[in-house]
Every structure is written in C-alpha cells, then in structure tokens.
Amino acid sequence: DVKVTQSSRYLVKRTGEKVFLECVQDMDHENMFWYRQDPGLGLRLIYFSYDVKMKEKGDIPEGYSVSREKKERFSLILESASTNQTSMYLCASSFPPPDGNTIYFGEGSWLTVV
C-alpha cells in the first residue's frame, strides 16, 4: 500500500559527492515536494513541482536542484554535498490544491555527509 517511495532510507556520502535522492509516487499526482527536516526548524521546503518539467524554488533551494522528467518521479540533486546538508529529506505528493487528506509523504531519507 506504499504510495510515495523514497529510494534510499539511509545514505552516507562524502563531502563534494553528487547525491541523488529519488521519489516516486503511484497516484498520478501533479504536485510533488521536497523538504528537509531538522530539529527545531521543522520541515523546510527546498523545491516543489506542479507539473512535469515545472519546478519552483522553495525557501531553501541553495545547494540543491531538482528534476521532474516524468510525472511520477521527482529527484532531488545535491551537486556537491556538504556537511551542512546532513539531514532528513522528505518527499510528498498531492493533487492540486493539496488537500490535507490527499497529501502523501514518503518515509524519509536520512543523509549523512562526512
């Protein structure tokens, strides 16, 4: 019954590496979101996409990029990972507009950059 799948639950990467975090949803949702969650800071929006090939910056896009070539897949890319990007990354998807009952979250990806 998994609807939003994040490809990796736990990753350890070295500083300077290129990192791909993949998110796939099987509900034909137009909207997809990438957040990072840090203690005391809540969920901060990195990027979101409202259609294939369409993206908008969230509140903290610096150091990240995204790709949405297919409707079901939304990738978060760290071009050159840094230690301050160590965090839990959470993907979400929904129909527009996001109705609380139809916003689905992935299980999260814990990234450690050493």
Next chain:
Amino acid sequence: AQSVTQPDIHITVSEGASLELRCNYSYGATPYLFWYVQSPGQGLQLLLKYFSGDTLVQGIKGFEAEFKRSQSSFNLRKPSVHWSDAAEYFCAVVMMDSSYKLIFGSGTRLLVRP
C-alpha cells in the same frame, strides 16, 4: 514573503490540563490550513484542516482549531491533554495561487507532565 510561524518551540503541560498551540501565517489571501502531529520516529499524521466555512474545525484525537482571519491565526486546542499527546506538532499552509505551494511551520514540541 509567505511564511508560517509557530512561536513556541516547546510547551510543557500537565496531563489533564488544556492545551493551545499557536500558528500564524503571512499571506495575502486565505490559505488552506492544516495541523499535523509527528511522534518520535514516526511520519506526519493529519489532525485537522480548514478550507472554508465554519472557522472552528474538529479533528481527530479530540483536537480542534480555530481560524481567525483578522489575526491570520489557526491555533490548535485540546481541552484535556493525555500523556500520549506528547509529540511534535506542525502547522502547515497551502498558498492558493497557481502552484499550490505547501509550507510548514517550525513545529512545537509538546511535553506532558504526569
């Protein structure tokens, strides 16, 4: 800039006492409003939502929230807190423009004294 503010990082209440968690948003129009709860190591669970209509909304687990347009607030309340309510609570809003950006507050951690 659009934002969601939860001014209380931590709140401690005694079991059986009443609870109010504050949420304010900054946006030109009325957004969709949500409250989520996250227990340690768990995902986000929707407590309640407001789209329009009656400004007092009821949610699960005995929670309610009141939308006050004049104060741009959507505070969460519970008349009698149970020890199992200890968790982190997030207010979230959807900006009702063409892209439906979904942003979260920084969260309030609730501690419950026996």
